[in-house]
Amino acid sequence: MAILRKGFNLDFAAMAKQLGVLNDPIVSFSRSTGATRINPLTGVVESVAANIPRICGRQELWKAGCKNLCPYSNDFTNAAWNLKSLSTVVATSDGTLVTFQPGDSYLGMFAALQVGSPYTISAKVKSVNGSAYNIVIEQNGSSSGLPVTADWTTISYTHTAGAAQYWVFRPGSGTSVLIKDVQVEQSAVATTYEPNPVVLQPGLCVEGAATNLAFKMSANYWGGAPGWNVGFTTAPDGSGEAVRGSYVGSYIYNVLTNAPTKFVFSFWAKAPVNGTTVNMEAGYTMRTLTLTTEWRRYFLVENNATPRGYVFISGPSAEIHLWGPQVEANAEVPTAYIPTAGAAVTRAAEIASVDVSKIWNPNEGTIVCEADFGPVGPDRKMAYCPMDYQFSPMERVPDTGNQVVVAGWWLDFGVLTRAKIAQAVKPTEIRAAGNGGSIVNRVASYGPLTVTSIILGAGSNGNCPLNGTIQRVAYLTYALDDYTLKSASIVS
Secondary structure (H helix, E strand, O other): OOOOOOOEEEEHHHHHHHOOOOOOOOEEEEOOOOEEEEOOOOOOEEEEOOOOOEEEOOEEEEEOOOOOOOOOOOOOOOOOOEEEOEEEEEEEEOEEEEEEOOOOOEEEEEOOOOOOOEEEEEEEEEEOOOOOEEEEEEEOOEEEEEEEOOOOEEEEEEEEOOOOOEEEEEEOOOOEEEEEEEEEEOOOOOOOOOOOOEEEOOEEEOOOOEEEOOOOOOOOOOEEOOOOOOEEEOOOOOOOOEEEEEEOOOEEEEEOOOOOOEEEEEEEEEOOOOOOEEEEEEOOEEEEEEOOOOOEEEEEEEEOOOOOOEEEEEOOOEEEEEEEEEEEEOOOOOOOOOOOOOOOEEEOOOEEEEEOOOOOOOOOEEEEEEEEOOOOOOOOOEEOOOOOOOOOOOOOOEOOOOEEOHHHOOEEOOOOOEEEEEEEEEOOEEEEEEOOOOOEEEEOOOOOOEOOEEEEOOOOOOOOOOOOEEEEEEEEOOOOOHHHHHHHOOOO
């Protein structure tokens, strides 16, 4: 077979940040309906037409009831953090590098805590140069110096919240640390880290078919106490369809037809006053949300053997803004918003594929794939790698013609939310590495490596959709050596 194009390198993350569109004709994309995306250049929700690929910006999903009260706990360049006199804050594949200046220099965050209650602040840290030194956690003027070593260590500090409700990381000795997984929780001890929000990175979004069972949020389709719908305001998509309502210790609700036993309920919400609280209820499950003045998308999963066919929002006497309610059956996390009116609406599955007829080498090759899966649960651990390779267990299963089965290869992230896989294949072996880990090798006789297309993000029949974004996919017409293969699997 003539190799007319020596592989490809699709950097969807760069396309999102620089162009906002897919600009490589090697990718074929189809979806019979319209859809929504986060515009990577403007950051707003917008509609895209049928058959238009969604190169998406980053999305933040706020999990209702998450114990972690620290927003942007792995995103220290976000404006929510006070970076006082910090000369360097750089995200790396091994945490965020924070370099302190001498004097009054710190990484700080305001948190709306309950005065008089104990809170624990924790984070994973390690030194940059291997030397042992200290970092100080300070809350309301009380502080503790904690050791930092060459290995990742979880440091924590417990203090009773005061009126200031502000805490910081300061240098004790040394100037640079790697830091990640910051958590603030209402507890006297540090517990297992839980990210909130869950952040999906920019890239190509490929989702399976999904149905929104919740109706548009207006008085025509939602019931409740009089007075909750007092007008409309600007929604995250720029339309004037967001509901502006005042609760008087009351509620609104939406009755679901053919209510599922398991579903995820989501919507966007904000309030004119920071710290306004509302309750979010999905069937038998209820959580309290603390709203900010910025639009955020919140979600809650309900799973009960006895279906309870409604979703419910209640709150105090305060104004809140709501938009984009969505209920999806048998899901762990919400997909892109599907607009509805007075009936359920289904979005068609998205299919993205690559024509490899002019680039595929049947003798050897390498595929590198990096993807972000967001939150995972017992039903959402599996998704397809943008190639026909199976990462766990490590085995390639050819069909009767010794061809790679496009829908028969998948990537199981387990509990990982982001991963990068590099696999080198020859007719006699497969070698692979994930997230910079050890090489896994399987030796067997497979015959010629024949494939007609590459399916991105989902199986050819649309099952096991990505539920996230693809950052990069690369194909080389030769097999990398072990050292390069392992290096290629390190998350960007």
